[in-house]
Amino acid sequence: MSLRKKKNEIQRLINAFEHEADKFHDLTFSVFYITDKGATENRIFKSPNHTIMLWQYYGKIDRKNGAESLVNDLMSSDLQWGVRGSKLSAFAVVEGESCNLFCRMAKRAGCLFNKKEASTLQSRIVSDIQQAEQDGIFIPAAAVNSNEMAIWLNYLLYHTSKSNPGKEKQRRIEPDPFSLSLLALEALLDNPSIEKADKSMSKIDQINFKVAMSFPGEHRKYVSKIADHLRNKLGKDQVFYDFDYQSQLARPNLDTVLQKIYRDNSDLVVVFLCKEYVEKEWCGLEWRAVRDIIKAKENDRIMFIRFDDSQVDGVFSIDGYIDANRFTEEKIAEFILERVQLVSQ
Incomplete structure (x- = not known):
């Protein structure tokens, strides 16, 4: 079922997030990146917190003998944190006393999207990376997280990129995740669709x-x-x-x-x-x-x-x-x- 047929559920979520946004929770939402060399910045997270992988770009795989290396990395990985050896991984972290409540609400919000809509949100960044890395010799491999919470956080970043281009690249995403979710849901109610934002391939x-x-x-x-x-x-x-x-x-x-x-x-x-x-x-x-x-x-x-x-x-x-x-x-x-x-x- 598409978003256009879920307006009642979107409205219920708006009411729920509005109720929590009115409480001014001390809660933050941020994004950090890890390369195959380690984290791109030193971070100390507040407790309690919840960290979740959004997407990974594994890198280029040799068409002839690169599969073995990928399989070895898969077998030796804790998949909660993605595939070991990935060139770039994006993680989201929610920090604050009410993070568990937000996680439960975010999972419900993530269920709004059907398979096609969720795929568009999940692959929004990695598809651009794969396209840029395509050379006909190697296969650029990437993975996305299909968890409902990851889908919702990816939607919040998509919404942020549309309303304030560039700000989704900042470490800390404003406003707090309850208020941001409320704004995103109101926009979704007004325009229940996930659009491809980029319309030009000219440099x-x-x-x-x-x-x-x-x-x-x-x-x-x-x-x-x-x-x-x-x-x-x-x-x-x-x-x-x-x-x-x-x-x-x-x-x-x-x-x-x-x-x-x-x-x-x-x-x-x-x-x-x-x-x-x-x-x-x-x-x-x-x-x-x-x-x-x-x-x-x-x-x-x-x-x-x-x-x-x-x-x-x-x-x-x-x-x-x-x-x-x-x-x-x-x-x-x-x-x-x-x-x-x-x-x-």
């Missing part, structure tokens, strides 16, 4: 975009409609909208990649100003690139759209903007297209 560092949009996740629904209009008019790989390049943004040093896109590789940067824009770390990083464009007196490359009157450092009352509350997404897209044409001239 992002080789693209010069006509438009790049900088916005907080709270206004994604509005901005995504504008992006759809712009894509229809400008064509493929002309609009930088983060969901279209999700797999390519899942990398170390994402800050330098984004700053290069906004500062150097976009003809026009459209900034959606609001209270949330001021508060978000990633918006602040993008804003630094915008300010450097202004400093260079390349003012034609910047376009302001406002959702409210919140003060933004570096923006003054003499700066012009379009009021998003007065126009539809389609009309805003038309305004942007006008600017694109002027900039290109």
Whole structure:
């Protein structure tokens, strides 16, 4: 049964997680990685805690005689912690007094997804790794955890990647897992589907975009409609909208990649100003690139759209903007297209 037929169960879970979120549990959710050389960082976990493997990339297997090595590693492994010798393993850990309660609730939430939906969530990262490692000589092997709790935690990371791209790569995932689950379930109720986020296979560092949009996740629904209009008019790989390049943004040093896109590789940067824009770390990083464009007196490359009157450092009352509350997404897209044409001239 697909998610679309489970709205009643999603609502029951929303009620349950809302009840616990209101208690402000001292509970954390984080992700850490282990390579075949050991842990990538030193971690001391609070007690009690629950740690679970999410996925593993074992590495390349020689088509002729690599199977024997894999079998030996399988036979000598404690499969609770995955296969010994894997090149990269991702683990999730929930820490705090109420971790056992959260684990029980997470397992129930993980049961929402059918086999196909769960597979999409589980293989979201490892499929990208396998594709990159494919060379025709060796077989890139990977494994995912089919435990219901692992499925739910993978969904929370998927939800985080959609609402705040890049933040799923941080060690600690915010907010607390009860509140994050509540937000994720509400999004699932609104859109009961698991979508493939990455829509482009062009290398992002080789693209010069006509438009790049900088916005907080709270206004994604509005901005995504504008992006759809712009894509229809400008064509493929002309609009930088983060969901279209999700797999390519899942990398170390994402800050330098984004700053290069906004500062150097976009003809026009459209900034959606609001209270949330001021508060978000990633918006602040993008804003630094915008300010450097202004400093260079390349003012034609910047376009302001406002959702409210919140003060933004570096923006003054003499700066012009379009009021998003007065126009539809389609009309805003038309305004942007006008600017694109002027900039290109």
